[in-house]
Every structure is written in structure tokens, then in C-alpha cells.
Amino acid sequence: MARLKTGDKPADIRRAAVDVVVEVGSSAASINTIAKRAGLSVGTVYRYHDSKDAVLRSVFLEIKRDVHHLLMSAAEAQSTSQDKLRAMWFALLDFAHNHPQDFAFAEVILNTSVLLPEEDAIIQEMAQDIGQIIEAAITDGTLRPANVRAINAVLSAPALRLGRQTAMSGVAPDPDFAEEIFDLCWRGVAA
Structure with a gap:
């Protein structure tokens, strides 16, 4: 008689990969450590992924999709360009607070080079979606005319830094402090 499949093995692998990489880094992570942390056999992990890099790429893309969906949903719920960009900025901080391990992973x-060209293309498509929101804000006069990538860097770098601090400490940034940082960034790019 065949054994019944139990649990959500892909989710178990994802959680284990995130935990192992955050704990020991991507170089020291292995299929063995991921399988052990997931409570699965090495063979089971290999049924879902060809290699450690394949696990890391898959989990990274899942997390990036989660973040991207959250940012786009936050933007879509707003009517003005400024409100869209602000909502995206704070959605990133919320993700870091609510999913610190995923953010850290x-x-x-x-900072590694595990992505294949086709996976990098997926990440670039996500970046283009954000770029389109910035371009619309330039077009409607909300943002000053500037390179879209430069505006993205000015707005995202402080949010990512606060996100890192939040993920590491487990404590959300003081709302007034986060507002002040966003306001300072915004003044640098607003028309």
C-alpha cells in the first residue's frame, strides 16, 4: 500500500531554506541542512529541486513575488501618485516586520549570483512595474523629471535599510521616525 502524502512539502522546504540561509548564509547552506530542518529526507527535497541553488532561486523568486504583489496591491488601493508611492514604501516596511526571515533571506x-538569466528577467519585469508607477508620477507632475532608476534608488534605499533593521530586531520602526524618513526622501524627488 502506498503511503499517503502529508503536509505541504514545498512550504516546508521554503521555510527550512529561509531559516538555514538566514542562520548560516547561502554558502554554508546545503540540501542536507535544508532537508534536516524541514524534517524531510534529502531525496524528498531532490524530488522538488535539482540542487541547492535551485532551492535558493525558487524560494527567492517566491519571496520576491510575495513582496511585489504586496507593493502593487498597496499602490492599486491608492488614487494619487504620491499616495501610491507612499503606500508601497510603507508596505515594504510592513513586510519586513511581518516576515522578517523572508526579508532577511x-x-x-x-547579494549572490544564483539567479539564471530567465529568473533575472522575472525580477526585471517586477522592477519595470515599479518603474511604470514612478514614470506615471513624473508624467503627472508629482515627481520631478529625473531618471526613474535614480528616483527608485532615493526612495527605496532608506526603506530597505529600515526593513533590514526591522527584520533583524523584530521591532517595527517608530511610525513618526519612518514618516520623517519618507518625508525627507519625498522632498528630494517631489516636483
């Missing part, structure tokens, strides 16, 4: 993997 993405930061670690972002």
Missing part, C-alpha cells in the same frame, strides 16, 4: 540571496 531575500537580502542574503540578492
